[in-house]
Amino acid sequence: MGKKFSGISQTMSRFRGWIQAGATLLTNLHLPNFLKGGLYQGAGKTVCVPGLNCYSCPAAFGACPIGAFQAVVGSSKFSFSYYITGFLILLGVLLGRFICGFLCPFGWFQELLHKIPTKKLSTKRLKPLTYLKYAVLLVMVFLLPAFLVNDVGMGDPFFCKYLCPQGVLEGAIPLSLANSGIRAALGKLFTWKFSILLSVIALSVLFYRPFCKWLCPLGAFYALFNRVSLFQMKVDKNKCISCGKCARACKMDVDVTKTPNHTECIRCGMCIRACPTKAVCFRYGFGDGKDKAKAAETLQTNNNNREE
Amino acid sequence: MSCEKKAAAQIVLLMAGAAMLCFGVWRGEAATVLSKAIKLCLECVGIG
Ligand code: SF4
Ligand code: SF4
Ligand code: SF4
Numbered sequence: 001m002g003k004k005f006s007g008i009s010q011t012m013s014r015f016r017g018w019i020q021a022g023a024t025l026l027t028n029l030h031l032p033n034f035l036k037g038g039l040y041q042g043a044g045k046t047v048c049v050p051g052l053n054c055y056s057c058p059a060a061f062g063a064c065p066i067g068a069f070q071a072v073v074g075s076s077k078f079s080f081s082y083y084i085t086g087f088l089i090l091l092g093v094l095l096g097r098f099i100c101g102f103l104c105p106f107g108w109f110q111e112l113l114h115k116i117p118t119k120k121l122s123t124k125r126l127k128p129l130t131y132l133k134y135a136v137l138l139v140m141v142f143l144l145p146a147f148l149v150n151d152v153g154m155g156d157p158f159f160c161k162y163l164c165p166q167g168v169l170e171g172a173i174p175l176s177l178a179n180s181g182i183r184a185a186l187g188k189l190f191t192w193k194f195s196i197l198l199s200v201i202a203l204s205v206l207f208y209r210p211f212c213k214w215l216c217p218l219g220a221f222y223a224l225f226n227r228v229s230l231f232q233m234k235v236d237k238n239k240c241i242s243c244g245k246c247a248r249a250c251k252m253d254v255d256v257t258k259t260p261n262h263t264e265c266i267r268c269g270m271c272i273r274a275c276p277t278k279a280v281c282f283r284y285g286f287g288d289g290k291d292k293a294k295a296a297e298t299l300q301t302n303n304n305n306r307e308e
Numbered sequence: 309m310s311c312e313k314k315a316a317a318q319i320v321l322l323m324a325g326a327a328m329l330c331f332g333v334w335r336g337e338a339a340t341v342l343s344k345a346i347k348l349c350l351e352c353v354g355i356g
Contacts, residue, residue, distance in 0.1 A: 055352070064345075083332025288314055
């Protein structure tokens with residue numbers, strides 16, 4: 001396995017927190033809007049950002065892909081969004097759940113909460129809950145907004161309205177602090193969504209990324225592409241000594257030596273840092289690199305035979 | 309999945325994704341996204 005990939009993987013994993021902070025800042029560049037209590041309204045919002053970031057955040061630079069999908073399918077003109085689906089397929093193939101590990105602001109928020117020093121609980125026994133997010137994606141993001149429509153053919157963005165905590169965290173809270181009109185308009189729905197946010201916060205302190213594991217429809221979409229993503233995990237079988245340190249270090253309950261491209265792997269690189277023999281690394285490219293590795297091995301064997 | 313098959317699947321998906329994205333823009337979805345994203349999303353913030 002290339003030393004180049006190994007070195008880059010180590011560096012990326014080590015500085016992941018900084019990359020997450022940078023990505024969150026880039027996604028929310030219009031910081032002065034927090035004081036103004038209004039939204040950025042430029043053409044940049046035609047394009048979606050890769051992570052879960054509310055377009056009702058005053059500083060948001062682009063659109064939220066999940067919100068945008070519901071806006072299109074819930075409009076009277078369309079019942080499916082080729083624009084957002086195409087965009088998410090491209091990102092899924094190019095990056096997969098690397099987006100969750102490195103670029104998503106809400107993923108980073110949960111990770112910061114998990115750093116609060118308390119007793120931590122394992123999610124290994126709660127694995128069936130990981131399938132819930134696919135149901136959320138299908139039902140709340142697609143089926144209900146597209147087909148439960150009013151007289152003029154418009155549907156509600158069910159996920160935004162009833163479940164997403166990011167809208168309250170990034171939208172309702174800062175806007176209501178700066179804008180008394182918005183503060184006065186908040187009612188029962190806000191109380192419901194605020195309770196969800198508080199629950200996610202409490203759970204994130206105890207469990208690692210509970211929203212990502214169980215509920216996030218964007219994570220669910222990217223998870224479907226992890227197996228075919230150009231961004232992959234590689235384990236060098238020649239270097240691996242089967243010590244199991246990588247699997248123990250993984251907070252997404254993945255054993256990278258068995259399923260390197262598991263749907264739950266967010267490419268966080270904790271296994272890379274835990275491996276004592278540097279057998280685990282990121283790989284980026286088409287295919288899975290096995291044929292090239294095999295060819296290199298064969299070449300090496302042939303050369304050795306000739307030398308003998 | 310063999311290496312070639314995986315590479316082929318990746319290329320096909322990239323092309324399909326790009327084609328869908330362009331088709332969506334062509335039929336006016338991007339304008340719908342922009343008009344939703346620049347206004348306060350009442351559902352997102354919990355107003356209704
Ligand atoms: S409420 Fe959630 S899903 Fe909806 S636009 Fe905001 S962040 Fe996206
Ligand atoms: S699962 Fe969702 S919230 Fe979590 S990091 Fe991925 S996109 Fe963000
Ligand atoms: S296997 Fe686990 S520790 Fe390794 S990159 Fe994936 S999620 Fe992170």
